[in-house]
Amino acid sequence: MAVERTDLRVTLAPPWLVADLGRVRRVLSFAPHRPGFRSARHVLIRQVRDADLTPELDATRWLGDEMTRIGHGDDVGMMTSRGLRHHRLACAGPVACLATVGLGNAERVGRRRMAQPRRGHGTINIALLVEDGLTEAAMIEALSIVAEARTAAVIAAGIDLPTGRATGTGTDCIAVACDPGATAFAGLHTALGEAIGAAVHDAVLAGALAWVAEHGAKPALAVPSCTDS
Numbered sequence: 001m002a003v004e005r006t007d008l009r010v011t012l013a014p015p016w017l018v019a020d021l022g023r024v025r026r027v028l029s030f031a032p033h034r035p036g037f038r039s040a041r042h043v044l045i046r047q048v049r050d051a052d053l054t055p056e057l058d059a060t061r062w063l064g065d066e067m068t069r070i071g072h073g074d075d076v077g078m079m080t081s082r083g084l085r086h087h088r089l090a091c092a093g094p095v096a097c098l099a100t101v102g103l104g105n106a107e108r109v110g111r112r113r114m115a116q117p118r119r120g121h122g123t124i125n126i127a128l129l130v131e132d133g134l135t136e137a138a139m140i141e142a143l144s145i146v147a148e149a150r151t152a153a154v155i156a157a158g159i160d161l162p163t164g165r166a167t168g169t170g171t172d173c174i175a176v177a178c179d180p181g182a183t184a185f186a187g188l189h190t191a192l193g194e195a196i197g198a199a200v201h202d203a204v205l206a207g208a209l210a211w212v213a214e215h216g217a218k219p220a221l222a223v224p225s226c227t228d229s
Contacts, residue, residue, distance in 0.1 A: 006096040008129045010089060016070070017045040017084045019098050019127045021177050028139045029175035032060045033067055033077030037136065042075040043127040043175050045100055047084050078125045078173045086210055090202035093195035094131035099124065101207025103159055103215075105170045109151070111163035112170075122211070123171040124150060126200060132192055133181015142186040143176045145193050149200035150174070157208035158217050 007022025020042055021027075027040045034040065046063060053059055059079070067077045082102030090097045102122020107113060128146055151167045159166035187193045 005091060005094065006129050006131050008096040008098070010087070010098055012084055012087070014084055015047040017047075017087055017098075017100065018072075019043040019045075019129070021129055025129070025177040026134075026139065026180050027076050027175055027177045028136075028143055029076055029173065031076045031078045031173050031175055033063045034075070037139075038076060040075045040177070042072055043098075043177065044072055044075055044077045045084065045087075045125050045127075046077060046079050048079050048081055076175050078127075078175070080123045080125050082122050082211075086207060088203040088207040088210075090199045090206070092198040092202075093191070095192070095195040095199045096129045097199040097203040098127045099200070099203040099207050101204055101211055103154070103157075103166065103169060103208060103211050106154070106159050106161060106166035107168060107170050108161055108164040109167040113161055113163050123169050123173065124154070124204060124207075125172075126150060126174045126204070128174070128176045128196065128200065130176065130178040130186075130192070130196070132183045133179040134183045134186065135181070138184050138186045139176055139178065142178075142193075142196055143174055145186060145188065145196045146174050146176060146200050149197040150204050153201045153204035154208055156205055157212055159208070159212065160217050 009020040011018045024039050024041045027038045029035055063077050067073050080100045082100045087100050101124050104122035126146055154166055154168055
C-alpha cells in the first residue's frame with residue numbers, strides 16, 4: 001500500500017509489518033534494533049506473543065537475529081503485541097505516518113503503575129517519513145513533535161488509569177526518516193511541524209480509539225492478552 005504524496009509503502013506480512021521508505025534514508029529512532037542515527041531503507045515492526053518473550057530472553061538480540069534471518073539486519077526494527085492488522089496510516093503534505101497502537105501498558109507521564117508484562121504490552125510504534133531533507137537538529141526537533149502529537153492523541157482517547165489520564169505507554173517507540181538536507185527547523189510554527197503533528201495525531205488517535213472500542217478505557221482493570229492485543 002502506497003501512501004499518497006510520499007514514497008512510503010507498507011506491507012503486512014505477519015508477523016512483520018514492513019515500511020519501505022522508497023530508498024535508503026537517514027533514520028533517527030530509539031528502536032530496539034539499530035537505534036540512534038542510522039541509514040536504512042526499511043522500518044520493521046515485529047508482532048510478538050507471550051511464547052516469544054520468555055523471562056530469560058534477550059529481546060533486543062532476538063529481534064536482531066529475527067531481522068537478520070529475513071534479510072533486514074541492516075534496517076531499523078521495533079516490536080509490539082498489538083495485532084498488526086490494526087495498524088493505521090495517515091498523510092499530511094510531505095509527511096506519512098505509520099502507527100501501531102496498543103495501550104495495555106499505558107502510563108501517565110511522571111507516574112508509573114508498572115503494568116505486568118505477562119498481561120500484555122501493546123505499545124505505540126510510530127514510523128514517520130518526511131520527504132523534505134532535514135539537518136540532524138531538525139530531525140531531533142521532528143522527533144519531539146512526533147512525541148507531542150502522540151501524547152495529545154492518547155490524551156484525547158481518554159484512557160483512565162489509577163495514576164491519571166494516560167499519555168503514552170511504557171514501551172513507546174518512534175522512528176523518523178528523511179533524506180539529509182538543509183531544512184533546519186521542524187517546530188510547531190513551521191508548515192513541516194504542522195504536517196508532522198497532523199499525520200501523527202491522526203494515525204495514533206485512530207489506533208487508540210480502535211483499541212478503546214475493543215478493550216475499554218481502563219486498561220488497569222482489563223489488559224488484553226498478548227495473543228492478539
